[in-house]
Amino acid sequence: MASTNQSPQYQKAEAKFLAAQTDEERLMYLEEMIRECPKHKSSEKMLAQLKTRYKKLKGKLEKSKKSRKGKKLGIKKADMQAVIIGKTNSGKSSLLKILTNAEPKISEIRLTTTKPIIGMMNYASTQIQIIENPAIESDYYDKGLTNTADTILILINSLEEIEEIYKFLDKANGKKIIIFNNKNNFDKRKISATLQSKKYDFVFIDIKNQEGIEELKEKIFQSFGKIRVFTKEPKKEKSPKPIIMNPDSTVYDVAEKVLKGFSKNVKETKIWGPSSKFPGQKVGLNHKLKDLDIVEFKTK
Ligand SMILES: Nc1nc2c(ncn2[C@@H]2O[C@H](COP(=O)(O)OP(=O)(O)OP(=O)(O)O)[C@@H](O)[C@H]2O)c(=O)[nH]1
Ligand SMILES: [Mg+2]
Incomplete structure (x- = not known):
C-alpha cells in the first residue's frame, strides 16, 4: 500500500x-x-x-x-456458590474484595468489571465461592451464572433498583438476598423499614465503613441451608474443619462420606452438640444430625 x-x-x-x-x-x-x-x-x-x-x-x-x-468460562462450581449482581458502580467489586481473597479492580469508571471474578470466602470454617457478575446493564453480564447460582446477592444503592434487577431473575432458582449498600447516605431506619415491610431477605451495609459485613457473611452461609458436622476419632480432638452436609443428614450419611463408603465398618458412634441428649451420647446410624454436631466413629 x-x-x-x-x-x-x-x-x-x-x-x-x-x-x-x-x-x-x-x-x-x-x-x-x-x-x-x-x-x-x-x-x-x-x-x-x-x-x-x-x-x-x-x-x-x-x-x-x-x-x-x-465458550464456557470454566468456572468450577463449588458446594456453596453465591453470585453478586447489580448495576454498574453499585460496589460489586468493593464487596467482593471485602468478602473474599479476590483482588478485583475497583473504580468509579463505569463497567470496570468485564468478566466474572471469582473469590473464596472463609466463613465458619467453610469455603464459600463468591462471584462478581459484570453489571446487569452491560453486554458482559452472564445470565447463566446467575441462573445456576445457589444464592443471588442483589447489590443496590437505592430501592428503585430492586424492580429493575428482578427483571433479570425470571429463570434464577437460587435464594435471593438484597444487599443495600448505603453509598448515598440514605436514612438507614427508613430503608430498613421499607425492605422489612416488603418481606425481603435483606442486609443493610456500608462498604466504606465496613458496616454490616459480619451479618452479611452469616446470612450468606445460612442461605445455603447446609449444616456443619465435625468428626473425631476416639481419644482425639475433633477435626479442625467441619464437613458440609445437607440438613437432615444422618450419622450414616456422614460415615459414608468420611469413610468413603465404608460405613459398615462403624462399630460405635457417639455424638456431642445440638442433636445430642447429653455429651457423648451413643447413637445409631439413622440418628439425624444438626448444625455444629460432633460425631465420633469407632471402627472395626
Ligand atoms: N462512598 C462510597 N463509595 C463506594 C462504596 N462502595 C463502593 N464505592 C465506590 O464506588 C465506585 C464503584 O465501585 P466498584 O466496586 O468498582 O463498583 P462495581 O459495581 O464493581 O462497578 P463495575 O464493575 O464498574 O460495574 C468505586 O469508586 C468505589 O470506591 C461505599 O459504600 N461508599
Ligand atoms: Mg466491578
Missing part, C-alpha cells in the same frame, strides 16, 4: 493504522483509509486491496467474538 501521492488525510489514517495495537483499532483506521482513498482510475487497484483487507479483518474479528461468546 504505497501512500505516495495520497492526501494528507489518507496518510494520517495510514499512520494511525500502522501504530494501532488491536484489530478493532486497525479495522477502524482501515475504514478511514478507504474513505480517504481517491476514487479515480489510478487508485482503483489500491482501493480494491484496502477493501479486501478490511473484509478479512472484519471476518476475523467476528469469528473471535463468536467463539468468545460460546
Whole structure:
C-alpha cells in the first residue's frame, strides 16, 4: 500500500493504522483509509486491496467474538456458590474484595468489571465461592451464572433498583438476598423499614465503613441451608474443619462420606452438640444430625 501521492488525510489514517495495537483499532483506521482513498482510475487497484483487507479483518474479528461468546468460562462450581449482581458502580467489586481473597479492580469508571471474578470466602470454617457478575446493564453480564447460582446477592444503592434487577431473575432458582449498600447516605431506619415491610431477605451495609459485613457473611452461609458436622476419632480432638452436609443428614450419611463408603465398618458412634441428649451420647446410624454436631466413629 504505497501512500505516495495520497492526501494528507489518507496518510494520517495510514499512520494511525500502522501504530494501532488491536484489530478493532486497525479495522477502524482501515475504514478511514478507504474513505480517504481517491476514487479515480489510478487508485482503483489500491482501493480494491484496502477493501479486501478490511473484509478479512472484519471476518476475523467476528469469528473471535463468536467463539468468545460460546465458550464456557470454566468456572468450577463449588458446594456453596453465591453470585453478586447489580448495576454498574453499585460496589460489586468493593464487596467482593471485602468478602473474599479476590483482588478485583475497583473504580468509579463505569463497567470496570468485564468478566466474572471469582473469590473464596472463609466463613465458619467453610469455603464459600463468591462471584462478581459484570453489571446487569452491560453486554458482559452472564445470565447463566446467575441462573445456576445457589444464592443471588442483589447489590443496590437505592430501592428503585430492586424492580429493575428482578427483571433479570425470571429463570434464577437460587435464594435471593438484597444487599443495600448505603453509598448515598440514605436514612438507614427508613430503608430498613421499607425492605422489612416488603418481606425481603435483606442486609443493610456500608462498604466504606465496613458496616454490616459480619451479618452479611452469616446470612450468606445460612442461605445455603447446609449444616456443619465435625468428626473425631476416639481419644482425639475433633477435626479442625467441619464437613458440609445437607440438613437432615444422618450419622450414616456422614460415615459414608468420611469413610468413603465404608460405613459398615462403624462399630460405635457417639455424638456431642445440638442433636445430642447429653455429651457423648451413643447413637445409631439413622440418628439425624444438626448444625455444629460432633460425631465420633469407632471402627472395626
Ligand atoms: N462512598 C462510597 N463509595 C463506594 C462504596 N462502595 C463502593 N464505592 C465506590 O464506588 C465506585 C464503584 O465501585 P466498584 O466496586 O468498582 O463498583 P462495581 O459495581 O464493581 O462497578 P463495575 O464493575 O464498574 O460495574 C468505586 O469508586 C468505589 O470506591 C461505599 O459504600 N461508599
Ligand atoms: Mg466491578
